[in-house]
Amino acid sequence: MNPSTEPVLADKGEDGVLVVTLNRPEARNAVNDALAAAAAAIMRDFDADPRLRVCVLTGAGGGFSAGLDLKAFLRGEVGEDPERGFAGITRVPPRKPVVAAVEGFALAGGFEIVLACDLVVASRDARMGLPEVRRGLVADGGGLLQMPRRLPANVAMEIALTGAEVLPGRLHELGLVNVVAEPGQALDQALILARAIARNAPLGVLASKDVLTASPSWDPDQAWERQHGLVSPVWKSDDAEEGARAFAEKRAPRFSGR
Incomplete structure (x- = not known):
């Protein structure tokens, strides 16, 4: 298979950092069953490989992820791995650290993927949030469970019940986003953070x-x-x-x- 057509790409760096890219830019990196299965397999290998110490998770094509592929949902797909959950990460994340590098958008299940990561770097113009209630759905991929642990309870309630988008600047002030990067620089800044971790024991x-x-x-x-x-x-x-x-x-x- 041509690597460019794989739903998830994995690049093992010599510095102990694994860069994982959600690779469905034509679908805004939306999650279908194939992407979830591929991501789950990569995360299992990441935890098992002693040469790899930190993962940076990002998206192709200038965006992170728009969440569940609704066209695939209408075909009966739920974008979940039976063990590791939505996108192969939200229920059982890797034991090793994961840094999200967010450009463009991380919405719905895409934001739930971000919440499953340990650290977050986001471009200042990225759009983030849980719009499920606006679509007749519920954010049950981990977002409702993770937000009260990562954000003040009233802010978590606001994000979940309004479905409104939240800018990284506000999420940085509230402690969810570690670094606010200039547009196009989220991956570079995430790699700096990941390499600082990878140098440690x-x-x-x-x-x-x-x-x-x-x-x-x-x-x-x-x-x-x-x-x-x-x-x-x-x-x-x-x-x-x-x-x-x-x-x-x-x-x-x-x-x-x-």
């Missing part, structure tokens, strides 16, 4: 994400114990020894992920 990065993701649901009386269970292997790792040795020798560490 893989085990430490994974454990940090695990704690940050899981701890909001922990019983406060058990939080320290549960954190210890996740992070104690890192302190005993080869990378912990290498980090200390590199600091003492005043050189850059060479982390192995062990």
Whole structure:
């Protein structure tokens, strides 16, 4: 198959960063079953490949994603992977960090994909939101579950119930968007962020994400114990020894992920 016709593209960089591109620009990168299956397979491989440390997720053709392909929906497609959910990511995201690079638009399910990512870089003129209620639908691809965790409750309610678009500048002020980039620069800025993460110790990065993701649901009386269970292997790792040795020798560490 010609790579340009594949619904999702994956570019494995030598710097440990995987760039994943939703590749249906003729359909505004809308999600059909083929795209969801391809994205899910790529995300599984990403988590399994020790050479890859961070994923940057973007869209082809100047836009991120318009969400579910409604033409495919009328044919009975739902754009979901049975295990990983909508677009192969919203129900079960990768354990490793994912950075969204948003140009143009991330609407409906496209915004739900963004909410499934750990960090967000968006061009200042990008349009984002959940317009499902305007189409007789409900944003059940993870957006209604993620927004209250990522945004103030009243703002999440506003976005969900009005279906109005929200600019990245406002989402940056509210803490969802990490970096507001100039138009056309979202991918470059996301790569800067991803490479800064990829330079760090893989085990430490994974454990940090695990704690940050899981701890909001922990019983406060058990939080320290549960954190210890996740992070104690890192302190005993080869990378912990290498980090200390590199600091003492005043050189850059060479982390192995062990």
